[in-house]
Amino acid sequence: MSRDWQLRVEDILAAAERATRFVGQMDLAAFKADERTAAAVLHQIFLIGEAAARLPEEIRGRAPRHPMGGNHRHAEHHRSWVLRGGSRGAMEDGAPRSPAVATADA
Numbered sequence: 001m002s003r004d005w006q007l008r009v010e011d012i013l014a015a016a017e018r019a020t021r022f023v024g025q026m027d028l029a030a031f032k033a034d035e036r037t038a039a040a041v042l043h044q045i046f047l048i049g050e051a052a053a054r055l056p057e058e059i060r061g062r063a064p065r066h067p068m069g070g071n072h073r074h075a076e077h078h079r080s081w082v083l084r085g086g087s088r089g090a091m092e093d094g095a096p097r098s099p100a101v102a103t104a105d106a
Helices: 005-023 028-034 035-053 076-082 100-106
Strands: 089-090
Touching: 005 035, 028 035
Parallel strands: none
Antiparallel strands: none
16 A cells, blocks of 8 residues: 555655754754765655655645756765755855755854
């Protein structure tokens, strides 16, 4: 029996909360230097992708497309995207930064 899509959404939200908690108040340099935290966050991103891929198409269609588009199984691409800081804000070099890093720097 397939899990209800609402439970999958709860899984996605829980994984996002865990990833945010793992990062805490780290700045980008600390995050890059902490292999365990980076791996833990990457795992949560993987879980989000797996749960999202199993949502019914009609539910997925309600949300904006993934910022990287395409297949959610590109773990190295996810890792690179996270280490660059995600899709919001910008670092001094113009590279994007994650909301968690932007908040920690504020």
